[in-house]
Amino acid sequence: MTTADDVRRVAMALPRTEERLVRDRVTFRVGRIVYAAISPDETSMGFGFPREERAALVAAEPEKFHMPRPSDERYHWVRVWLAAIDEAEMRELVEEAWRMAAPKRLAAAHLGERVIRRFR
Known part of the structure; x- marks a missing residue:
């Protein structure tokens, strides 16, 4: 079973991550973009995820997974029950959500990838 402390440990290890409390939810962000949030009762986590893939x-x-609150459906966001995932799966979800929010060069540098620059 994954806990809110496990999520915090993984998220805070990612570059430029800040933790903030917003409306009783612990949120993790890069700049102004929130990429993960823990519910007030710490039973579920919302995280960045491609909107077009979340229904599938x-x-x-x-x-394991459920749709975001109706007010959040316009965002690239989905939710997961923390008790339904292990630490490895949580790490993958948090890191991928961070990757969506972080600047491309920062994400590539942290994940050891090459960034290919394109000139127009």
Whole structure:
């Protein structure tokens, strides 16, 4: 079972991450972009995820994933029950959400990837 402390440990290890409390939710952000948030009761976590893929994710594993609150459906966001995932899966979800929010060069440098510059 994954806990809020596990999420905090992984998120705070990612470059430029800040933790903030917003409306009783612990949020993790890069600059102004929130990439993960823990529910006030610490039972679920919202995280950045491609909007066009989230319905398939929820349909494939409804015991783990659920749609965001209606007010958050316009964002690239989905939710997961923390008790339903292990630490490795949580780490992957948090790191991928961070990667969506972080500047491309920062994400590439942290993850050891090469950034290919394109000139127009």
